[in-house]
Amino acid sequence: MKVRQLFKGKTREMILAAVIILMGAVVSVITPSFFTTLNITNILNGNAVIGIMSVGMMMVIVTGNIDVSVGPQFAIITMLTASYAKAEHGENVFVTVLLGILIGACLGLFNGLVVAKLNIPAIVVTLGTMNIMRGTLYLVTKGHWVEGLTGPFAKFANARYMGLPRSVIIWFLVLLFTYFILYHTRIGRDILAVGGNKIAAGRIGISRTRAYLCAFGYLGALTGLAAVLSASRLKIAQPSNGIGYEMQLIAATVIGGTVFAGGVASILGTFLGVLLLGIINNGLVLSKIPIYWQDLATGLILIIAVASSAFQSKKSIKIRKGGDAK
């Protein structure tokens, strides 16, 4: 009974999990090195950055918006925090992380503010800020990298607890925290309500601006966190970081079942979406298939995912209509 309740309404997540297991099984047969603790940990570690950011992107998509400026945001924060860490010789890790989260939140809040106040489609606003941010970053840094990070900061993301790297643990904590915010706090419910129906939410006194600000700010903050982890893990920051991230995030989120029109979220699905794309990439590499098949596979999976969710929603509408008739 309890188990059934747990899985109720989670068809999509179940299907995704099944696909992941199936794919894992296929790759394990092809290459024995896939299903090893080392490789699984590597997949998780390699996707922690995307995983953390995709939960934030999910929040923004839930409000019915989108943020395509996450790539440059990510790059700006890796550059700034890496420079700071280098100046401090990697001491003050806590301050560095906080700095990253704060800068990210500010960038996100700016996007949210413009979208909410000017009432312009988010994709256009963030396209503008994306150009401004990336251009400014290149102009200021002149394309130079920050490298040679040392000290505690360089060890921060890679420290392991029970075999799991710290970035992976932080990823899981972010998932739990997001679950708590979205389903057990007022602002989370507000975000879902605004995404579901802006006008209805406005009528019952939910502030659209506040929901937008929180969602964009949250994405920014998570981008900051992910950027710090990335700088710490790779010990390098470059102004071209994060190009194309927005597409990966949107793909992972949508594969996970978050509805593009807003109002429906799936944290577990987003996690599984990231995992699925990660496993495909990893499996292709391990199976020695040329890397350029990756984009083809990603594209196919995305198309199949959105097509299947279109069929699913058609079915659910039919069921609802049938229920009304009774």
Next chain:
Amino acid sequence: MRANSKAVFAKSSTIMILLFIALFIFFSVASRHFFAVGNIMNLFAQMVELGLLTLAMAVSMISGGMDLSIGTLCSFCTVLLAIFISQLALPAGIAIVLVLLIALLCGALNGFFVGYLHITPMLVTLGTQSLFLGLGLVVSKGVTVSIPIDQLAIFGRYKIGGVFPFQILLFIAAIIFSVILFNHSRTGRRIYLIGSDAEVARFAGIDIRNNLLFTYVFSSFMAFAAALVIASRISSGRADVASARILQTVCAAVFGGVSTLGGIGTIGGAMLGVAVITIVSNGIDMLQVSQFLQQIITGGMLLIVLAFRHARKNNLGIA
């Protein structure tokens, strides 16, 4: 409301023309290399590739969607052209026809998902964007495929009388064709209506599915045209040659008054957007300032134009 919105966008195209003239004068004064026959011809030639891709983007935006796949589709077409001509040694004419058919098929794939399965266009084309990139990479094995220098020269390298680039004529023909189709024909009006309110369009008895299918096929046709010009100009095909153009096309279309929500804006307006973006890019090159400044200016102008338009929209009281 109809008249109002028409007035707004008539005004916004006047602003774009004024902006273009102002930028033209500014760059002519600021750089002595700018106002020369060679550079002016070059300026117009530079508009062609972005312009053709913006035509593709603008029509999908007018229909209420957004075709993100045109950049990689265009690149995929350049790869196919190169492979057909240089590796399979097909005559250029046959290669062009074959690639055109494949491009239209790709467009029909988008259109099928959008029109027949009712999936959000951005998601469909996000998927096909990746798909076409992958196809291009797989076919070309990830390398640049060159085209013999004597093939396809007319589309991107031939200059009439040694001065006037031929592709400008091609571009003008494409614009006239699109303007007639979208702003002066019944099909165009239907697509505008679908873009502004699909539900109303359905009640009006418009065949939404096939009109959307047509829109995305048209889009792929323009992407193919851009591929011809690019492949000819660089005498080669590469799977990511045009993928970064996609953001510029959205900027150009939005500049020109095309709404991302669909149903609003004109082809001519979008082309003015192309002109402004190209002149900024060309002028900044001539001033020998960092290319990155151009990115900042484009982004900044986008936000400012939108903020202005928002303010005026509120004054006129249309949502």
